[in-house]
Amino acid sequence: MPPIAPRSSQLSTIPAGAGKGDATPNRRCVLCGGAALAMVLVSPAARAEDEDPARAKRPQAGDLLAFFEGDRAGKIIKPDDLKLGGPPVLAWPMDPSSKALRDGSRFNQVLLIRLDPNALEANEKPHAAEGIVGFSAICTHAQCTVAGWVQDKQVFQCPCHQSRYDPKQDARVVFGPAPRALPALPLKLDGGNLLVAGPFIGRIGMARPGMG
Numbered sequence: 294m295p296p297i298a299p300r301s302s303q304l305s306t307i308p309a310g311a312g313k314g315d316a317t318p319n320r321r322c323v324l325c326g327g328a329a330l331a332m333v334l335v336s337p338a339a340r341a342e343d344e345d346p347a348r349a350k351r352p353q354a355g356d357l358l359a360f361f362e363g364d365r366a367g368k369i370i371k372p373d374d375l376k377l378g379g380p381p382v383l384a385w386p387m388d389p390s391s392k393a394l395r396d397g398s399r400f401n402q403v404l405l406i407r408l409d410p411n412a413l414e415a416n417e418k419p420h421a422a423e424g425i426v427g428f429s430a431i432c433t434h435a436q437c438t439v440a441g442w443v444q445d446k447q448v449f450q451c452p453c454h455q456s457r458y459d460p461k462q463d464a465r466v467v468f469g470p471a472p473r474a475l476p477a478l479p480l481k482l483d484g485g486n487l488l489v490a491g492p493f494i495g496r497i498g499m500a501r502p503g504m505g
C-alpha cells in the first residue's frame with residue numbers, strides 16, 4: 294500500500310488545476326486517501342505513542358525541527374533548507390537535548406514553508422520567523438496528512454478530499470470541506486537555528502462533538 298506521505302521530505306507537487314472543482318479526485322489522490330485512512334487507523338506512530346508517551350509529546354518551545362522522510366530523514370532543518378515560495382517540507386519536532394524525534398504521534402507532523410514576509414497576513418507575522426511559517430500537517434476535515442502542494446496557487450492541498458489551505462492567510466481554508474484552518478506552530482530563529490517558539494495555536498485535527 295502506498296504511503297500517505299511522499300517518499301521525499303518535500304511534499305508532492307500537484308499540477309495546476311488538479312483537484313479544484315473536480316467531481317472526483319485524481320488517481321494519485323484516491324491512492325493517497327486510502328493510504329491516509331489506513332494510516333489513521335493502524336499507523337506505527339500510533340503504536341509508538343502507546344509504547345513511549347514522551348515521543349508523542351506535542352512540540353515544545355525550543356524544539357528543533359527535523360526532516361520527516363527522504364535522504365535527510367531525522368536531520369535538523371536549517372532555514373536555508375526551505376526554498377522561498379515552496380514547496381513546503383514535512384517535519385518532526387526534535388527534543389533539543391536528547392535529539393530524539395517527537396515521532397510518537399502523527400499529530401506532531403509539521404508543515405514548514407518559507408514565504409515572502411511581506412506577503413503574510415498581519416496576524417500571522419508574530420508566529421513567523423523571517424517568513425518561515427509552520428502549521429499542523431493534519432487536515433481538519435478527516436485527519437489525513439496534508440501532503441500536497443499546488444505550486445501555482447501557493448496552497449497546501451489535502452489528498453483525501455482536496456481541501457486547500459493558504460499559508461499566506463494563516464492556513465485558512467480556501468477550498469474544500471475542511472471546516473477550519475490548520476493550527477499554526479509558532480517559530481523563531483536563534484543562532485541560525487530554526488526553533489519552535491511555542492505550542493500549536495488551536496486544536497489539531499478534526500472537530501469533536503461539543504468542541505466546535
Ligand code: FES
Pocket residue numbers: 432433434435436437451452453454455456469470471
Ligand atoms: S481529510 Fe483532508 S479534505 Fe478530507
